[in-house]
Amino acid sequence: METKHADERGPMRWIILVSLGLVLVVSLFPFFYMASTALRPKAEIFHFPPTWLPQTWAWRNFVDVWTRVPLARYLLNSVIIAGGSTLVNMLCGIPAAYVLARMRFPGKQFVRHLLLVTQMFSPIVLIIGLFKLMVAAKLIDSYFSLIITYAALSVAFTVWFLAGYFESIPEEIEEAAQIDGCSRLTALTRVVLPMSAPAIIAALVFAFIWAWNDFMIALTFVSTPDMRPLSLGIYAFLGQYLIEWHYLMAAALITVVPVVILFFSVEKYLVKGLTAGGIK
C-alpha cells in the first residue's frame, strides 16, 4: 500500500534519490547551524570569520536561557494556549466535518465557502479588528482571547481536512451500526471517530502547531510579560540594540523540539490524512 512502484530500478531511481538527498541537506543546514550557534559562548558569536562548529562548547547556554527570561513560564503559557485552542478547535471541528461529509441540508455550500473565506485574510490583516473586538469583550491579555482566536482561525482547516477523511469511510459501515440500534450520535462516536483516529490526530497536531507557532496575534493581545507564550518570549533576545544570537537560538531550539517530536510521531497519519482529505 505504501509504495506503488517501489521496485523501480535504473537511473531514474538514483536521480530522484539524489535530489531528495540534496533537498534534505539544504533544508537541514539552517537547523544544524542553529544548534551550532546555540552552543557557542557569546565571545565566539561575533568572531570573524565565522566557524561551522563552536570552538568551545557552551552547553550552559541551555541552562542560562531559563533564567535570562522566564522560559518555564512561557512554556507553560504556550502549552495552555495551544492545548486549549486545540481542544476548542476539535470540539467544534469534528461535528462540523461530520455534518459536511455526511448530511444534506440547505446552506451546505454556503458553509463550505464561509470556511474558505476565513482563510483568505492573512491574520496580519485582521489584527486591528481582532484587537478591537477583544478590547470590547474585555479579554485582552487573557489566555481565553488567544485560545478562541487561534481556534477560530484554524478550525476551517480541521473541518476541511476531516470532512475529506470522513467521506472516505464507507457509509454502509455506519448504517450497519445504526441498524444495530445506535443513534446517529453513537454511530459517530463508536464507529466513525475510532476509524478516523489517524486523521483526527493529524488535524489535532496541525491545530496545536498553528497556535504554538503564532507570533503576531500573541504580540498584539498580550501585555503583561508573564502572559507571553514561547514564540513571543524568545523575541526578547532580539533586542533594540543587540541580538543575543546564542540565547535566541538556544531558546528557539527549545521551542522547536516539542513540535518536531509531535510532528514526527504523526508523520505516518499525516500522509494518510492528506490522501483522504481532498487530495485524491
Next chain:
Amino acid sequence: MTVGGSVRKGLRGVMALVLLAVMAAVVFGCGSGSKSAGTPQVGTGDSGKAVELRFLFPEYSDKTKGLMQQVVDDFNTENKGKVHVTLETAPWDKLHDKLAVTMGGNQAADVFGFATRWVSEFSELGQLEPLDSYLTGAFKDQFISRLLEASVYTPKATGKQATFGLPVAASARMLFYRKDLFDKAGLKAPTNWDELLDAAKKTSAPPNVYGLGVPASGIEVDTFFMYFLWNNGGDILGPNGKAVINNTQGVEALDFLVKLVNEKGSELKPTGFTREQIIEMFKAGQLSMYPTGPWLNTMIQRDNPKLAYAVAPFPVNKGKTAATVGVTDSLGLWAKGTHKQEAWKFVQFMYQDKYRQKFDEVEAMLPEKKGVATSAAFSTPDLKPFVDALNNAKFVPHHPKFENIQQIITVAVQKALTGESTPKQALDEAAQKIDAL
C-alpha cells in the same frame, strides 16, 4: 457567498461573543488575574476597592522589566488598599503599534512611556494629558529644562501649548572611535568631514575592519542621517513647517554620506545592515567608528572590555555650526484615563532620584534630573562628555506625522545609497512627500 450576509452575521457574532465572554470570565478568569474585574488583590478589610492603574513601559534591555517592577512593587506596598499599579511591557519596536491600537480601542494604559517624537501625533488625537497643571514648583525644577522642553507642543486641534511628557530616557549621540587603530594610522579624532572621510578610509582593512559603521536598514536610518544633516546646517523642516531637507545643505550632507560609502569608508552595502548589526560589529572590533548613545560604553565594558576606544563629538562640516543629535523618550498620562490624580501620584513616586539614578545607570541613559546628573556615576570620563553634550542637543521637530517623515527619510537615504536615485532626486522626492502629508 455574499459579503453582506457575512457582515450581518458578523454583527450577530459579536453579540454571541459577548455572551461567550461572560461565560469565559467565569470559567477561565482573565489570565494573570491582576487585571480581571472585581478581584481586588490589595487591601484587606477596607471598604473601598483599590484604584487599578496600568503602566506600560518599553523594554530598553532585558533589565528594564526588573527595574520597573521594583518601582511598581514599592509603590503598591506604600499605597496598599488605595492604588494598585500593574506593569506591562512591550518590545521597543512594537511600542508604537501597541499604543496606537490600544488608544484606538480606548484601552490605553494610564501611564506609559513613548518616544518624544510621537508627542504631536498623540496629542493631536487628544490622547495625551497636558501636564502643566500637575508640573509645579519644586518638582518641575528638578528636571534639566532642555529635556523637559522637548515635549512641549501646541496641538493644532486645541491651539494650546502644553508639556505632554516627562523625559524618561535621554541620550546624546557622540562618535565612538577605535583609539588603537587611530593611533596606528597616526590620526586624531576627526573634527571635520574631510578628516572623517580620511580616517574612515585609512582605518579600514576589509574584510576584518571597516571604517564608519552606517546602519542604512531597520529603525535608525533617519536618525543616522541627522548626524550629517544637522552638522551641515541643514534641517528637516523650516520655520514655516515646510520641508527644507532638499536644500543645498541637505543635498550636500547626503552627497557626503554616499561618497563616504562609495569610497569604501564604511562597511559594504550599508542597506544590508541594521543598527543592531553595526553595534555588534563595533563591539567585536570590526568597525573603526560609529556614532551612538552612551549605552555602547556599558555594552563594551560587558562584552569586550579590552576594546581600545574613545569618544568625541560627531565631526562638523567646515564652516558650519556643530550640533549634537539628542533623543528623548517621555512618560505620559493617558488623557482618557479615569484616575489621573492617582496616575500622577505614581509618576511622582517613580521620579524619585534613587529610582532614576538606578534606571539611568543600568540602562546607560543620560540623567534627566539635575540631582542625578551631578552624581559621581555620571562624572566619569566615559559619561561626562555625554552629559555635557546634552546641553546643546538638538531634537527632531514636532510633526503630527513624524512617523511618516521617518519612513520618507529612510527611503530617501536608501535610494541614494543603492544608486537608485541621486541624493538630490531622493531628497527632492522626500521633500515633496513630506509637504504632501
Next chain:
Amino acid sequence: MSQVPAPGYPASTGRGVGAQLNRDGLWAQVVRGRLAYLFLAPTLILIFAVVFYPIFNTFVMSLSEVNAVAQPVRFVGLGNYTALFRTPLFWRVLSQTAMWTGLVVSITTVISMPVALALNLKFPGRRIARAMLIIPWAASLMINAIIWRWILDGQYSIINALLFKLHLIQEPIIWTGEATVAWVAIISVGILVSIPFTSFSLLAGLQSIPAELYEAARVDGAGFGTAFVHITFPLMRQALMVTTLMNVIYVFNSFPIIWVLTEGGPAYRTDILITYLYKEAFRNGRFGPASAMAVITFLLLLAFSLSFAKLTAERERKGESSGNEARG
C-alpha cells in the same frame, strides 16, 4: 505566520443538495437538517464571533478616512482604493508580490515532485528522510526566518565564509543590501520552507494512485519515464492543483520571511502587499489605505480560488477524476 496550509479546496463532492431535497419546502428541509445545524453551530459561532468582526472592520476602514489610532472618522467611499491605484509604488509592490508568489510556488512544485517520488520509493532510511523533511515545516516561519537572518548576516554570514574558502568570492556578498541579491535570498528561503508541505501533499497524491496501473504498464514494457508521463502525472493533476492553490494562498500572505530578512527594504524594493500594508498601517499610521490593500489581497485570492475551483469542477464533470481512492 500560519504553518498550516489553508483549506483552499472546498472539498467538493458529487453530492450536495440533491434532487430529493428540492421536492420538500425549505422549512421541512431545515427541520430535517436540524441535527446538521446543531453540529455546525459551535464552528459557526466561533468563526462569526472571532473572525467576521475583524473582516467587517477591515471593509469599513477601507472605505473610510481612518486616524492614526485606527478609528474611522469619515466615510470616503472608494477614495482609498482610487488613491492606491494612482500610486506607482502600489503597482510595483503588486508586481513584486506576483513575482514572489509565482517563483516560490512554481519552483517549490518543481523541486517537490522528485522529492515526493523519492519518498514514495522503498529505500533504507526512508522513514528517517520523511521525518527530517518535516523539521522546517514544524518550526514556525518566524524561527526559520530568524535562523536565515543569522546565516545571511552581512558580516558573519557562514555562507560567505564558505564561498570565501572555496575562492568563489573576493568580497562578502551583502545578502540583504540590494534588491536583486535580496530577492534571490528571500525567494530561496521561501522555497525551502514550502518544500515540506508540498512534498507531503504530492506524496499523498502519489499514494492514491492504484498500484495495478503500474503493474499493467510494466507488463506493457513501459519504463519509469513512460509510466511517469502516462500514469503518474495525469493522475497527480488533482493533487498538484490543490497543492498549488494552497501554496498560492499561503505564499501570497506570507509575512515573516520578508519582514525578518529585509522589512521590505531597501526602499520598498523587496516588499510584497502584506508587508507593505503592515508598514502602511503600523509604521505610517495609514490604516485606510492599508485596509484597502487587505481587501484587494482578499479579492485577488478569492478570484483565484473561484476560477481554480471552477476549473477543478469542470474536470470532475468530464469524469477525469480518479474516483475515490482505496483506503488501506
